[in-house]
Amino acid sequence: MAFRLSTGVLGGVRQAFLSGRVGASAPLARRMASTKTMTVRDALNSAMAEEMDRDDDVFIIGEEVAQYNGAYKVTKGLLDRFGERRVVDTPITEMGFTGLSVGAALKGLKPIVEFMSFNFSMQAIDQVVNSAAKTYYMSGGTQKCQIVFRGPNGAAVGVGAQHSQDFSAWYGSIPGMKVLVPYSAEDARGLLKAAIRDPNPVVFLENELLYGESFEVSEEALSTDFTLPYTAKVEREGSDISIITYTRNVLYSLQAAEILEKQYGVSAEVVNLRAIRPMDINAIIKTVKKTNHVITVESTFPSFGVGSEIVAQIMESEAFDYLDAPVKRVTGADVPTPYAKELEDFAFPDPDVIVNAVKSVLSIE
Structure with missing residues (x-):
């Protein structure tokens, strides 16, 4: 397993999300209508929050996504807003929490799985490729797996070879898998919202060095209904x-x-x-x-x-x-x-x- 240190306190896996539903709808997602610029980090955060408001079956799971607000602060504030049933901290076990999430997706939930680095998705590649991507075809179209795998992909700065690989081609070669690669804040927001709503498994490859970059966004992109097609x-x-x-x-x-x-x-x-x-x-x-x-x-x-x-x-x-x-x-x-x-x-x-x-x-x- 690739070696890395935890950047915050890791909680145990919370399993309460597997049962029950929220009785009342969460407040409508806040919209950033007061500004025409947005960082990629905020675009991703707002996209997830809005989709969690929209659909109670959507939840987020991964290492430090909850109490620590995410290793890159992409999930900042979501634990306070949605609670630990829907924002789930895990131990350092990609194989474990990815398999758990794929099973939840096969039962009708809609997980967003955050890998702290997509290099670590190699620990869970059997679940991503064999269990998530191939099940719909192997079941003759009777068993869908609606799930998003997201996180930073490719090189950052000085993180070494085992944390720097770009998996675009790897996952792009797999039938049954969709692979998205956002650039701007508008890309990140529109594509992630589309990915969460997509009934197919989606690999969503972000760039760590873009998280803090600000981009102009249109009024349309600030709408809670905004999604982008998978086109150039x-x-x-x-x-x-x-x-x-x-x-x-x-x-x-x-x-x-x-x-x-x-x-x-x-x-x-x-x-x-x-x-x-x-x-x-x-x-x-x-x-x-x-x-x-x-x-x-x-x-x-x-x-x-x-x-x-x-x-x-x-x-x-x-x-x-x-x-x-x-x-x-x-x-x-x-x-x-x-x-x-x-x-x-x-x-x-x-x-x-x-x-x-x-x-x-x-x-x-």
């Missing part, structure tokens, strides 16, 4: 090359696009995937037809990654006929993530790396 979003229109990416690399790609425009006169289109599975192939084909040049950007290992799947989808569709140059993949380094900050910085894409990749595809000196 064009974050920046462009005509010369498409940069297809997801999660925190959307930020780096937008920064790279500004550099390309100012220094080289290149108009780059930035496409935020938002979902790994189902992947929005139509959006990929559309942007290829528009710009005729593509790079993909991800912070995963180069082999068998999300970029590889995008390239294959382009090759196998009519988009291939619109390419004026080969697609280039920008990925993390093919090494376990270094602990030393200087080496870690070299191991993942940044705006300069993306700019150089675009220059290579467009043959710019």
Whole structure:
């Protein structure tokens, strides 16, 4: 088991949520109508609170989600608001609380399972993949498993190789599983609310370094009824090359696009995937037809990654006929993530790396 220390006091598993129902509805979720900006952390928190208000079958379970307000404070205030029947602290046993949650989902409850790091979901991969993702198909469509697995995914800063892996491609390869990768606060809010309502198991991969980032949000996004479809979003229109990416690399790609425009006169289109599975192939084909040049950007290992799947989808569709140059993949380094900050910085894409990749595809000196 990957080693980690508890960052707060862990309570025992509370089993009261398995019986009974709240007699009266909780107060309507507070809406942040007074501001036009929101952090990703607050977007996730408000999405869960609103869905718990909406549906008494929704509960949250994981390490330190209750008394400690979450290791990253994403579940702050939820214990006080909803009580320990619906906000459940667990011991450090991913296999145990994930199996318990899958069983609860098979009986009709709607768990939100927080992994303190998605690296630790490897301890529960049998429950996630074999029990949650495959049951609906194996039961001939008679047994659904409505569950969300969420938490930080990929590298943070100086947390070592065993806490830094990106599992987008891993879980994206599993039939029966949906995999979402939000970037902005609006993404986080709309996609998480949609995931909680989805009758299928959903892996919701957040980025720790985005939790404190603030984004502008629309009035529509502040509605308790706001959800987003699992489709890509064009974050920046462009005509010369498409940069297809997801999660925190959307930020780096937008920064790279500004550099390309100012220094080289290149108009780059930035496409935020938002979902790994189902992947929005139509959006990929559309942007290829528009710009005729593509790079993909991800912070995963180069082999068998999300970029590889995008390239294959382009090759196998009519988009291939619109390419004026080969697609280039920008990925993390093919090494376990270094602990030393200087080496870690070299191991993942940044705006300069993306700019150089675009220059290579467009043959710019």
